[in-house]
Amino acid sequence: MKFHIDLQKQLGKFFVQVNAEVSGERIGIFGASGSGKSTLVHFISGLLQPDRGEIFLDEECLFSTRKGINISPENRRIAIVFQRPMLFPHLSVKTNLLYGYKRCHSENRRIKPEILIDLLKLQPLLKRGVENLSGGEKQRVALGRAILASPRLLLMDEPLSALDDTLRFQIIPYLMSVSEEFLIPYMFISHSLIEMQLMTEQVLVLNNGRLVQQTTPEGLARNSMAKSHNGYMNLLRLTCPVYQNGLFSYSWGENTLLVSDGQIHESALFELSSREIILFKKHPEAISARNLLQGNVMEMFNSDGRVGIVLSVHGEKLVAEIVQSAADELNITLGTSIFAAVKASSFRRLV
Amino acid sequence: MLLTHEDITAIWLSLKIALTATALALPFGFAVAWLFVFKTFRGKIVLEVLINLPLTLPPVVIGYFLLLLLGKNGWLGQLLQASGFPVIFTWKAAVIASATVGFPLLVRSIRLGMEAIDLQLIEASRSLGASWPDSLVTIILPLSLRGIIAGSSLMFARSLGEFGATIIVAGNIPGVTQTIPLAIYDYASSPSSGTMALSLCVVSVIISVAVLLLHELLGKQLDRRGLQ
Numbered sequence: 031m032k033f034h035i036d037l038q039k040q041l042g043k044f045f046v047q048v049n050a051e052v053s054g055e056r057i058g059i060f061g062a063s064g065s066g067k068s069t070l071v072h073f074i075s076g077l078l079q080p081d082r083g084e085i086f087l088d089e090e091c092l093f094s095t096r097k098g099i100n101i102s103p104e105n106r107r108i109a110i111v112f113q114r115p116m117l118f119p120h121l122s123v124k125t126n127l128l129y130g131y132k133r134c135h136s137e138n139r140r141i142k143p144e145i146l147i148d149l150l151k152l153q154p155l156l157k158r159g160v161e162n163l164s165g166g167e168k169q170r171v172a173l174g175r176a177i178l179a180s181p182r183l184l185l186m187d188e189p190l191s192a193l194d195d196t197l198r199f200q201i202i203p204y205l206m207s208v209s210e211e212f213l214i215p216y217m218f219i220s221h222s223l224i225e226m227q228l229m230t231e232q233v234l235v236l237n238n239g240r241l242v243q244q245t246t247p248e249g250l251a252r253n254s255m256a257k258s259h260n261g262y263m264n265l266l267r268l269t270c271p272v273y274q275n276g277l278f279s280y281s282w283g284e285n286t287l288l289v290s291d292g293q294i295h296e297s298a299l300f301e302l303s304s305r306e307i308i309l310f311k312k313h314p315e316a317i318s319a320r321n322l323l324q325g326n327v328m329e330m331f332n333s334d335g336r337v338g339i340v341l342s343v344h345g346e347k348l349v350a351e352i353v354q355s356a357a358d359e360l361n362i363t364l365g366t367s368i369f370a371a372v373k374a375s376s377f378r379r380l381v
Numbered sequence: 382m383l384l385t386h387e388d389i390t391a392i393w394l395s396l397k398i399a400l401t402a403t404a405l406a407l408p409f410g411f412a413v414a415w416l417f418v419f420k421t422f423r424g425k426i427v428l429e430v431l432i433n434l435p436l437t438l439p440p441v442v443i444g445y446f447l448l449l450l451l452g453k454n455g456w457l458g459q460l461l462q463a464s465g466f467p468v469i470f471t472w473k474a475a476v477i478a479s480a481t482v483g484f485p486l487l488v489r490s491i492r493l494g495m496e497a498i499d500l501q502l503i504e505a506s507r508s509l510g511a512s513w514p515d516s517l518v519t520i521i522l523p524l525s526l527r528g529i530i531a532g533s534s535l536m537f538a539r540s541l542g543e544f545g546a547t548i549i550v551a552g553n554i555p556g557v558t559q560t561i562p563l564a565i566y567d568y569a570s571s572p573s574s575g576t577m578a579l580s581l582c583v584v585s586v587i588i589s590v591a592v593l594l595l596h597e598l599l600g601k602q603l604d605r606r607g608l609q
Contacts, residue, residue, distance in 0.1 A: 077504050103507040104515075116505045120523045129519075130509030179509045 031055060031183065036092070037073060037083025037093075046080075046239040055215040058230030060223075060250060067219045071187045073320060074217070075105035077108055078169070080141060087183060107138065107177035113188040115168035123171055124156040129147045132181025140180045141212050149211060150174045150204055166197040170204055172260040177208050184209065184216040190225060194234050199299075199380045202228055219278035224263050224301065224380075227251055229284035255351055262304035266377070269297035279322065284344040289377045299381040304351035308377035308381040309339065310369040311360050319371040323348070327366045328381040337362075383454050383580050387555045388564060392584055395560040399540035402479035406487055408534060415521065419503075436485045440545030443481055447550045451477070460609060475551035475558055479540035486539055487532040494528015495521065527603055534596040538589060561585055564603035 032053040039046045046066045061067050062103035072078035082124055084094040092101050117126050150170050156214050190198040209216050219231045226247045233250050235243035254260040268280035278292025337357040341348045435443050451458040451469050461468050468474050506516045544562040551558040561581055568578035
């Protein structure tokens with residue numbers, strides 16, 4: 031997907047001005063609340079008209095004040111998954127799901143309802159009224175409804191922020207699988223760094239109605255390390271759990287990690303804050319942390335006075351965060367061999 | 382209970398007028414409520430004041446204005462007369478009087494129903510490929526049903542009780558334009574007809590209770606549908 035946007039709008043005292051050229055299948059729009067993210071969603075979907083400017087999607091002009099073009103929302107084929115599920119309360123789950131499907135021209139229909147219903151595990155819910163569903167079920171139906179409209183772009187406007195942490199990370203695999211399975215490019219809007227890391231490959235950062243940065247989720251996470259409450263979040267896919275002595279032993283590439291918050295028989299995605307990692311220049315004699323990993327410094331970066339140390343641990347990447355004085359004291363340079371200690375309780379299971 | 386042939390005609394006429402006025406006003410009431418809730422336009426406040434004016438004006442004043450408009454010398458009256466569709470002092474005039482007086486109640490109720498609809502539901506439907514008329518029929522209309530039912534019941538009940546405007550534009554002609562309130566007024570004016578007036582009052586109460594019951598039943602039906 032290739033996307034070009036250059037627009038302006040005055041909304042009371044709030045002025046939105048965004049100019050961006052971006053291509054990719056998984057684009058993130060990141061910013062604090064009130065930064066103009068949802069306004070941008072409204073512009074792109076055609077629900078709000080800019081004062082001036084233009085919007086192009088894959089070379090097709092959706093809006094242009096210069097050319098006098100403004101394609102109506104129903105003809106843009108851009109579906110939205112909102113923060114709240116926004117299911118039609120007077121319709122059943124099945125009728126909700128098929129709302130966009132029925133309105134999609136047959137030549138544009140790419141997705142068979144049965145396949146999507148299987149993928150999102152919606153079969154048992156089909157005949158139910160939407161009021162009787164749980165929060166996670168509702169959001170799955172909303173996602174399915176948007177996908178069945180066979181959009182050429184899916185806008186996900188903070189689809190996880192109304193859910194609690196457990197539900198949020200239950201929904202993420204569905205979000206990922208539908209976009210991969212049906213090859214639908216998406217824009218993922220969120221103020222959560224971890225969601226940007228999980229869901230996107232490029233990020234537009236908005237602040238006060240303006241585009242302030244165009245970066246990668248990795249770049250965003252590194253830049254935000256010092257300011258972010260949890261530092262840099264390492265995302266580790268751990269496999270083959272074995273339960274022993276009250277802890278779960280997981281494989282992480284060629285490494286073994288001991289984790290408290292595990293689940294037997296299931297590989298899982300874990301987050302580990304850069305601030306939970308303690309670095310040693312030499313092998314410590316005795317230590318209470320259950321994980322001691324040896325790695326080489328691949329890269330170092332600065333984030334507002336903090337130093338991010340990127341380690342390669344038998345080929346796996348791990349980012350630790352230390353203050354400048356610690357980096358000086360440890361005399362860390364590229365290629366230095368370092369020991370990283372991590373407590374078993376520092377890993378948080380996401381998916 | 383004692384009812385004369387004329388009383389029965391008055392009851393049927395009242396029901397016919399109230400039903401016709403409600404049915405005629407309903408599409409306009411829906412359209413005006415939609416305009417007020419979903420559109421911003423120049424002169425919106427003026428239109429709101431005009432629509433709500435019959436709520437505050439004495440019905441007799443409304444009747445008088447309608448007489449000026451629909452009477453022999455009124456521009457609309459002359460037009461209707463010329464096209465062979467005289468309205469003044471017929472049951473149709475009573476329908477117009479009832480529709481005018483009850484219209485703000487209808488609009489207010491539908492508007493309340495519409496205001497409760499989350500705008501994002503409409504945005505979701507548009508982004509799923511529904512044009513605005515499609516969205517109006519498949520989302521706004523069904524979600525306003527409660528307001529439509531409440532507004533129709535109110536308007537029907539108000540039309541049944543309409544007196545001031547009706548007597549001016551439709552007169553009080555037994556068998557032609559005499560509705561229940563006008564018949565009660567006639568009986569009450571004559572000292573010997575107290576029982577007859579009371580009989581019609583009982584009929585009025587029965588009809589009103591029936592309308593309220595129907596309103597409640599339809600509301601419950603909607604609740605059940607929503608819970609399915």
